[in-house]
Amino acid sequence: MRKSPGKALAAAALAIGLSLVGAAPAGAVKGGVVDAGRGGADQTLAYGRTICYQADVIGLGWQNAVCNGAVAGSVGQGQTIGALRFVTGSWFGLCARVFMAGGTNWEGWSCADDGKYLQVGIPGHYVAVQAIEFRTDSGPMGIRASLSGSGWLGWSYGGNVWTGVGEFRAFEAFAVNPNPGSGS
Incomplete structure (x- = not known):
């Protein structure tokens, strides 16, 4: 099955991001997915992990x-943000789910291995993300979000983290820190 041009471009953009932080060599896109590898001597981050993302x-x-x-x-x-994409290096997998505006339940969990992008939310529609939860077994991580009408929430850290829960405000921006304690 042929990948859509949008997916291939998104994977290429994330590959460039990974190459900039030393997690994957430039041009590490194979078949529309990012080949982020499983670590190595070029990993300079604590825990040897990296994460790239886009809104x-x-x-x-x-x-x-x-x-x-x-x-x-x-x-x-x-x-506001309607969907999020992530790709990891040296995480050994990441899972996420979101709560969308107007919803009454969380969307189901989506998971991806290193080098494959994980997408949550509804791209191209006018429904905003109001909360996100991550799950990983590769050690602690941090996340924070800027919400419509209220600004930035503080960092949330752990192996199972979320932000925006109970706020019922749309995400305008977010950040993910794969290395808690590194100054963020």
């Missing part, structure tokens, strides 16, 4: 990929 901002589309604690989305512009 589908409602009305603007997919934004550029960022990595390791950088902010994705649009801060203070009143633009």
Whole structure:
């Protein structure tokens, strides 16, 4: 089955992000997925992990990929996020689920191995992400979000982390730190 051009471009953007942080060599896209590897001598982050991610901002589309604690989305512009994409290096898998505006339940869990992108939410629609939860067995991580009308929430850390729960406000921006205690 042939990958859609949008998926191939998203994987390429995330591969570039991973190469910038030393988690994967430039051009590490094979068949529309990122080959992030399982670590190695070029890993400089604590835990040897990296994560790149991008936001589908409602009305603007997919934004550029960022990595390791950088902010994705649009801060203070009143633009909300409808979907999120992640790709990891040296995590040995990541799972996520989201709670969407107007929903009454969490969406089901989505999981991906290293080098394959994980997408949650509804890209291209006008339904905003209001909360996200992550699950990983590869050690602690951190996440924070900027919510519409209220600004940034503090960092949440652990092996099973979430942000935005009970706030009922749309995400405008978010950041993920694969290395808690590294100053974020």
